[in-house]
Amino acid sequence: MSQVRTSDNSIEPMISLSGVGKWYGAFQALDSINMSVAKGEKIVLCGPSGSGKSTLIRCINHLEAYQKGDIHVGGIRLGHGSKVIDAVRREVGMVFQQFNLFPHLTVLQNCMLAPMRTLGLNKPQAEGRARTLLERVKISEQAEKYPAQLSGGQQQRVAIARALCMRPKAMLFDEPTSALDPEMVKEVLDTMIALAEEGMTMICVTHEMGFARQVADRIVFMASGVIVEEAPPAEFFSNPKHERTRKFLGEVLGRH
Amino acid sequence: MGREEFLFLLTGLKWTVALSAVAFVCGCVAGLMVALLRTSGVAIIERLTAGYIAVFQGTPLLMQLFVVYYGLALIGIQMDAWAAVSVGLTLHASAFLGEIWRGSIEAVPRGQTEAAKALSLGYVSRMKDVVLPQAIRISLPATVGFLVQLIKGTSLASIVGFTELTRAGNIISNQIFQPLTVFGIVGALYFLMCCPLTIYGAHLERKFLTASR
Numbered sequence: 114m115s116q117v118r119t120s121d122n123s124i125e126p127m128i129s130l131s132g133v134g135k136w137y138g139a140f141q142a143l144d145s146i147n148m149s150v151a152k153g154e155k156i157v158l159c160g161p162s163g164s165g166k167s168t169l170i171r172c173i174n175h176l177e178a179y180q181k182g183d184i185h186v187g188g189i190r191l192g193h194g195s196k197v198i199d200a201v202r203r204e205v206g207m208v209f210q211q212f213n214l215f216p217h218l219t220v221l222q223n224c225m226l227a228p229m230r231t232l233g234l235n236k237p238q239a240e241g242r243a244r245t246l247l248e249r250v251k252i253s254e255q256a257e258k259y260p261a262q263l264s265g266g267q268q269q270r271v272a273i274a275r276a277l278c279m280r281p282k283a284m285l286f287d288e289p290t291s292a293l294d295p296e297m298v299k300e301v302l303d304t305m306i307a308l309a310e311e312g313m314t315m316i317c318v319t320h321e322m323g324f325a326r327q328v329a330d331r332i333v334f335m336a337s338g339v340i341v342e343e344a345p346p347a348e349f350f351s352n353p354k355h356e357r358t359r360k361f362l363g364e365v366l367g368r369h
Numbered sequence: 370m371g372r373e374e375f376l377f378l379l380t381g382l383k384w385t386v387a388l389s390a391v392a393f394v395c396g397c398v399a400g401l402m403v404a405l406l407r408t409s410g411v412a413i414i415e416r417l418t419a420g421y422i423a424v425f426q427g428t429p430l431l432m433q434l435f436v437v438y439y440g441l442a443l444i445g446i447q448m449d450a451w452a453a454v455s456v457g458l459t460l461h462a463s464a465f466l467g468e469i470w471r472g473s474i475e476a477v478p479r480g481q482t483e484a485a486k487a488l489s490l491g492y493v494s495r496m497k498d499v500v501l502p503q504a505i506r507i508s509l510p511a512t513v514g515f516l517v518q519l520i521k522g523t524s525l526a527s528i529v530g531f532t533e534l535t536r537a538g539n540i541i542s543n544q545i546f547q548p549l550t551v552f553g554i555v556g557a558l559y560f561l562m563c564c565p566l567t568i569y570g571a572h573l574e575r576k577f578l579t580a581s582r
């Protein structure tokens with residue numbers, strides 16, 4: 114697996130969490146999470162609803178604050194200062210279950226906004242980059258439309274292009290196909306597979322086990338705020354170690 | 370009623386329009402500040418702003434105008450009636466518009482702010498480019514509705530001696546002793562200003578309903 118070599122020649126993961134604890138009031142949503150993602154690595158994060166998957170990836174770009182442990186992204190320790198948080202967010206793209214495109218902006222404007230505001234690109238530069246990436250998610254002919262005029266699958270591909278316009282070093286996906294009609298799931302997964310093949314570092318929360326089998330380097334299984342087990346797909350599916358993992362696999366793969 | 374008297378009413382109308390415009394424009398600027406402070410996420414600031422809004426929503430406009438007019442004089446700030454009622458109406462409008470816009474800002478789905486944050490957009494850009502354009506759209510019908518209230522509210526400025534449309538009517542009616550005619554015309558002039566706005570507000574509301582379906 115390819116890894117980042119920093120100047121002092123130590124091998125540093127792209128994203129690392131050590132002993133991360135997260136509370137919503139008195140409720141502990143994450144407990145002692147340790148996880149390390151190397152550059153170019155693809156992680157699929159799965160687990161029952163409410164197990165803390167969203168919370169975990171939302172801590173990585175500080176959409177949620179964590180109270181214990183450490184998170185490093187691209188060598189930066191994710192503390193509470195807004196400078197650090199902005200720096201991390203520039204490096205990490207995120208795709209949401211509900212797309213969250215800006216409805217008052219066209220597809221093109223959705224993709225141009227952040228590069229212009231935070232990377233200092235001028236309009237032609239941002240537009241060039243946006244059109245290239247819209248091309249890459251095969252939606253360039255819709256550039257002048259508003260999100261509401263697109264299907265769910267198209268909207269989600271725009272959301273991926275919008276995140277990629279920041280040229281992120283890693284991408285976080287939070288159930289990107291869960292809100293889609295079944296016939297649109299494939300086009301989004303295909304886009305994600307293409308991205309994976311280009312070497313993007315990815316953490317994907319998804320229940321699409323076919324995708325996990327094809328793309329993941331490791332599958333991480335969570336339950337009740339802890340990581341129960343993690344393994345490469347072959348091992349994860351053929352030889353799950355924990356009873357909770359077996360039960361979960363039985364449910365998502367439809368065998369009982 | 371002669372031409373002279375009618376022209377005097379129109380002068381009053383001019384001041385009503387000017388007062389409404391000043392209070393609305395300044396109220397919009399101050400109201401935006403109130404709405405942003407009210408949704409700042411800083412508990413103490415949010416509570417102070419909520420208090421400010423509650424004071425203006427919980428007291429009569431006339432009393433607010435009295436307090437500004439006489440209160441400012443008491444602490445040594447000399448203002449003519451025009452400035453005093455402008456300040457009073459602006460404060461009044463800032464509280465009501467602030468509250469309308471707070472609701473609209475909160476009505477913009479959380480996912481919008483989260484997506485903007487994930488793209489590393491800072492607070493100013495999140496508000497200016499993402500949240501406010503959507504919030505303003507949501508708030509338009511209520512904002513136009515408040516403008517109508519504000520135009521009618523300017524008639525209270527007559528009580529502190531500012532000669533807008535209502536006071537102009539009063540003066541003429543005392544001169545020519547035809548109160549019914551005079552106030553009939555005064556009422557019609559208010560109606561001509563407010564009715565198109567009300568219709569426009571209803572139109573915006575329908576447009577918004579169909580767009581959000």
Ligand SMILES: Nc1ncnc2c1ncn2[C@@H]1O[C@H](COP(=O)(O)OP(=O)(O)O)[C@@H](O)[C@H]1O
Pocket residue numbers: 137140142160161162163164165166167168169
């Ligand atoms: N904003 C919040 N406030 C309080 N509890 C929350 C909040 N967000 C999530 N939780 C709780 O944290 C737990 C983990 O949630 P989440 O990370 O969304 O799970 P998942 O994505 O695995 O379904 C759940 O029990 C959920 O109810």
Ligand SMILES: [Mg+2]
Pocket residue numbers: 166167168287288
């Ligand atoms: Mg979730």
